[in-house]
Amino acid sequence: MKHLRLIAMIALNFVREQRWPILVLQLSVLGLAALGLLSDARDREDILLTFKQLGMYGVAFSVFFGGSAIYNERRSRRILAVLGKAITRRDYLSGLLLGVALSSALFTLMLGFTGTWILCPLGFSFFYLWHLMECVVAACVMSASVALFFSTHLNPWMSALFTGLTLGVPGALAFRFGGFWEYILPLYTLGRVFLNASYEHPGMSAGWAITVALLETVILWAAASWVFARIDVAVAVD
Numbered sequence: 001m002k003h004l005r006l007i008a009m010i011a012l013n014f015v016r017e018q019r020w021p022i023l024v025l026q027l028s029v030l031g032l033a034a035l036g037l038l039s040d041a042r043d044r045e046d047i048l049l050t051f052k053q054l055g056m057y058g059v060a061f062s063v064f065f066g067g068s069a070i071y072n073e074r075r076s077r078r079i080l081a082v083l084g085k086a087i088t089r090r091d092y093l094s095g096l097l098l099g100v101a102l103s104s105a106l107f108t109l110m111l112g113f114t115g116t117w118i119l120c121p122l123g124f125s126f127f128y129l130w131h132l133m134e135c136v137v138a139a140c141v142m143s144a145s146v147a148l149f150f151s152t153h154l155n156p157w158m159s160a161l162f163t164g165l166t167l168g169v170p171g172a173l174a175f176r177f178g179g180f181w182e183y184i185l186p187l188y189t190l191g192r193v194f195l196n197a198s199y200e201h202p203g204m205s206a207g208w209a210i211t212v213a214l215l216e217t218v219i220l221w222a223a224a225s226w227v228f229a230r231i232d233v234a235v236a237v238d
Helices: 002-017 020-037 041-076 078-083 091-118 126-151 155-176 179-183 187-196 207-228
Strands: none
Touching: 002 020, 002 041, 002 091, 020 041, 020 091, 041 078, 041 091, 041 155, 041 187, 041 207, 078 091, 091 126, 091 207, 126 155, 126 187, 126 207, 155 179, 155 187, 179 187, 179 207, 187 207
């Protein structure tokens, strides 16, 4: 119970420290609401396009959050104080990943409620819209776990580079060959479901892709914990 409380505290502290980027994301969703209020039914395709773009921004911010969390903690030397309070490195990474998940959930809830208010009266399926929100959350958390894995031993820029390659290569293979490749870090599959949705034809289900993404998130968290346990966090970073 005590270590769960510590994990929760790390997660909430992460959300607090990232409050300004999170606020920027939330304000961008309010821009969608304003667009909906100033537009009419003839502009519904433009509104849907903006909605889809915002979902992709959430994934990009999650990669940023996951890739910079450990670096910022090491640079400020705060990580030494945290790890000195009888918390394991595995629990520390759990707290960071939970913090990213909470940040993504806040953004996705805001996007989902705004989409319900703006898109559903224009003819978009209510239930499919919230299925798309599940896709966005799964994509955000999985992408952040990849970035978190690389951030255990790389700076944020290199972490972003390798995260892009790690997510992009399976995506390119899934686009070319489909089948098995669609479930190897299924960002492409989740993104395709999200981006192909429309008013007339909501699109396909991503149930298996969501499940696989969350399972691979756990695997990546375990791998990151194994690597992070062997990193000397006392070494200063530039």
